[in-house]
Amino acid sequence: MSKNACILGKPTLPERGRVKETTISKKEAPLEETNFKALVKLEGERSYSDRPGVDIVTVLDVSGSMGDDQKLEKLKTAMQFVIRKLSSVDRLSVVTFANRASRLCALRQITNDSQSDIEKIVKGLVANGGTNITAGLQIALQVLNDRRLSEGRVGAIMLMSDGVQNDGGDARNVAVGNVPVHTFGFGKDYDSAVLNGIANNSNGGTFSIADVDNLSVAFAQCLAGLLTVVVQDLKVTIKPLTVKVGTETIAHKIQNVFAGNYPQTKDEATGSVTVSFGDLYVKEIRKIIVELILPAVEKRVATRSFQVSIQYSVGGRLIAGSPKTVSVTRSGTATEQEPEELVLEDKRLETTRMMKEARDLADGDKLDDAKEKLVDTQSMLEDVEVEEEPNQQTLDVLKTQVQTLKKFMRSPQVYKTLGRAFALACETSHNRQRFASLGEDENLRLFTTPRMDAYLEQAKAFDEDPEKPIPSADDDVKEEIEKDPIGPIASSLSFYLQTAIEALQAMQEILNASS
Template sequence: MESNWRKVKLALGLNMCVYSSRNHVADNDDDEDFAPSSERRSDAALLSPPGDWATAPSTPSSNRLRFSKSLSRSSSKKTCSICLASMRRGDGHAIFTAECSHSFHFHCIASNVKHGNQICPVCRAKWKEIPLRGLNLDTRVAKARVNPVDWPQNNGAMTVLRRLPLRHSNSTRHVGPLFQDLEPSLLNDDEALDHEIHYSEKNTSNNRPIYSDVLTKVSIKTYTEVPAAPQSSAFESFTVLVHIKAPCSNSWLNFGKNDASHTPRASVDLVTVLDISGSMAGTKLALLKRAMGFVIQNLGPSDRLAVTAFSSTARRLFPLRRMSETGQQLALQAVNSLVANGGTNIADGLRKGAKIMEDRREKNPVASIILLSDGQDTYTVTNGNGNQNQPNYQLLLPSSLLREESSGFKIPVHTFGFGADHDASSMHSIAEISGGTFSFIETEGVIQDAFAQCIGGLLSVLVKNLQVKIDSVDPRIYLDSLKAGSYPHRVLPNKHTGSIDVGDLYADEERDFLVSINVPAEVSSNETSLLRVMCTYTDPLTNEMVTLEGEEVRIKRTEAVIQENVTIEVERQQNRVQAAEAMAQARTAAENGDLTGAVSMLENCRKALSETASAKSQDKLCVALDVELKEMQERMASRHVYEASGRAYILSGLSSHSWQRATARGDSTDGSSLLQAYQTPSMVEMLTRSQATLLASPSTQRVLRPSWSFAARTKPR
């Protein structure tokens, strides 16, 4: 049997970082070939998936993280400029030497050429002769070499590869190789769904479905602008608030990897599209890997994940696989193989992610794409109509993801703009067009929190394809307008019927829509019937269509002329809409160079809100809006500040308000500066879990938010 020392050397020869007991090597003369673990400890722990912190070495005296000095010795050898791994003749890989004299691994340059690149990556010379891709390339190299030894980032923070502890799994399916050198043209190799763990299990105590503890009906409430109006008065723009709330579930409190199959929620197909351009090198990439580790470990065995990365071109690193224990380990390996280099081709990354979704043989009830980038697309974005200030962002989004009027949203893309150099306008547009949200990650340490909030919602979808329909009851009443943010909405030409396509709702999520109508005068009636509201949606747990009708909206009519105060529920939502409109106008002014005017618009909105009854009563939403508007004013202090963070902060706020869904904004550790009124309990729970794992990390760079109570989040600074 091989000695432990030989096993350690073998692991190091494969360029993998391992933990080895000091006792195993203390008696060996070659122990000097290892660097002290204290030099790498914090970086290693930073990148470790959360599930491994409990088993990771706790002190340098008990276990040590050791690296072979041969890693640094090999840095001077000739490397492939594409994969950045060394090229040695006779190591089993063909080498292509171009007419410009630069050499590359054949399989690397063939993949490059496949994407239409016929220019030398080193000297930019245009080639006349290009390599043709063979069919018998050895694909085992990518499986063995997790991270190229010659990549300069090959340090503790960039090469730690942890494995989930392998337990007995019910799945015996063959998952296939971790990486495929030759990507198929049709990405239909997604792992089959395991229908046995989907929703068929029963509660043995009463033989009811396991999701019986879910309040399975959407609730509809309506509020009129005032509770009563004089009979003799007519109103041209009378407001009715339509409030929709998704079902509640208590089971997400126990949601986790071990009991995910028992969680009453819809399973998810998730594709992550990750920027690994050169600007992501170092701590950024290390923290991205850690955040992805958190995502992987919080997906259940019925959820599926695919990993796509892009720099100058995009590549699918991990096909759509169920997150069983085996699938989680393979996904972690794929994530830990990432290295940063090259340009930023967001469009190619989105195309690859969309193709994975398009080519699926089977589909989970919920599907979404997560896109993270810290730069601007340098390959695809072009200006439209000759206006250099208006690039055509729609070119970044594949047609398969574009919203259609007939079928609503297809697959939402939730985008995350990272740092001061990302293209916030582009990322916001991608999210807006596809029906997703845009989050602004200002500091490196909150990547995991931003992802946690997003998947906390995706893993709690209880309503699919919700549509709200509004009909006037009295033929004298006409619908003037619908205030529905970014949700597709329409009023029919007869103005008696309107509809709003809401799409998916997370557990406990709420939506508020303002309907403007006319109210006629009454001669003798004590009541006027106004509207009838109904909604239809699909229950993803049963795949059944549900139709609900709310109570008829009526308003009392009085003989005496009285002055009624605006209903507080209606005024709160009017304040929200007014604030969102002010943000949009301020952003337009700032983009046109008028920062002073933009700040003035926000200040005027703050003053108007302060005079409302809800503000005077210290309504939490109104207080939070004021805090948010003030933050935006501060981020417009100068052109430099606006370019660095103001634009992204405002756009993430607009995304949040237009979809009425929580987004990460700026440094989300500062809860008092953010409006997070749209957070659901499942989002908060996932954020709490993220914080717990970060607390366990030895990294001291992370500053945690003190509280997630709404009062703490909305306390004025």
């Protein structure tokens, strides 16, 4: 275990054991040339004591429409939840926009005094003027870009709006770089296409639909992720392998890599593909489907087909994991079925694609065709059979999402008011494999983490009584340690055990090759 394995009595992870890698695929494939699928699964491991400090810039809409239905007052309440959850390692800035944008609070370290000061600023907000989202976003980016201390810290923007931008140009044209921008739309008149576009321009950002009467819930679950970043700049490289079988050289080839809309780069020389995921939260999962072409072989043989390598940053230091090799036995009697989790992930991607096609049809005033596409999607999902409980939960959420979008397409007006935003939020959430609030329906919780689930309940209680104290992020950590005191230690032991097993397997392959 690393020299910092226990700080202030809080167990933590070794730097190389922060992401759990699993590959799921069939163990055998036919002798003839064949297409082969594998699922690469990555999960952020639990760590308590050494989370990076978070620099959050909140960008708040204070245009005239925010004065309607007490939206601004409800936004102030939700912001108080965010302010009170942060700890001394975190910093917060407040930017507002109407016709113009203003930085009301520099990026301040959280102390008792600064929390009180920032709350006073938020409570003093008034609604007036137009909606210049572009200006607000530009100032927020400037706040983060001007940081003197940024290495090893998590930077993020949380942008909230209830209206249509009518000043300053299209905010989707603002280059946001690698900063995740999480956008929230609430009310009936916000521009979902713009808010979704802003989030999509960033790496890891999400677009959420926030319930006006319970804004704290949407903000809290986004915050739960930012406060549990376990690694940064996560990159995964899938490399096809060329191996010798007797006197013959066998070259495997990657046909496709499916990982949502995260950036991909291909090395033409090696045929490898690298996916850049950005930040990963504790217990958050990323799945990659790899499609390969396995060349024909003449007889039964076990061959190494591809290699998975990961790297990430911890505290500004680049950490490279040991490459892991995936082998497949080629057999003339291969009849194995695809693993359940791989099949379900394939169907999730297909569902995302079909929902997007339905949205495109609806946006083109072809609502009947869009609904027919969703009927086809429902039929496809009904044919999926799963036995494991987590997979059943995912399948149920997929079915509910499709049914909800179909309901929101019952008329052009309902689609314009509710359907388009719902479809866009679903797409972004699926493409990022990251939770996004889809409104008040709690049956639509996909990609959540344990901390998000905890903050959901805390936010509900806070909205009922904002004067009641809430636990800080440090308090949340203490509670998690009490519930699972050996969680990180178990993760560490698992990491070292897996490393030892892989070393023994590599030695066995060397002995087999020399015999």
